[in-house]
Amino acid sequence: MEQMVFSITKLIEYLSARMPLLKGDLIFTGTPEGVGPIKRGDNLELGIAQEILMEIEVA
Numbered sequence: 663m664e665q666m667v668f669s670i671t672k673l674i675e676y677l678s679a680r681m682p683l684l685k686g687d688l689i690f691t692g693t694p695e696g697v698g699p700i701k702r703g704d705n706l707e708l709g710i711a712q713e714i715l716m717e718i719e720v721a
Contacts, residue, residue: 666691 668676673691677683688708700706700720708716 665695 706718
């Protein structure tokens with residue numbers, strides 16, 4: 663989180679001023695420097711606090 667350009671609070675403030683944020687909405691922030699772009703066949707794991715909530719394979 664310390665590598666982020668904008669804090670989570672600032673991101674939520676910015677987005678909520680432009681659109682309603684609803685329960686279940688996800689905000690994707692990208693990856694830290696040095697991580698390459700995703701590509702076909704990659705597997706993504708999304709989670710909170712070390713708990714994996716979703717796994718996606720890029721088609």
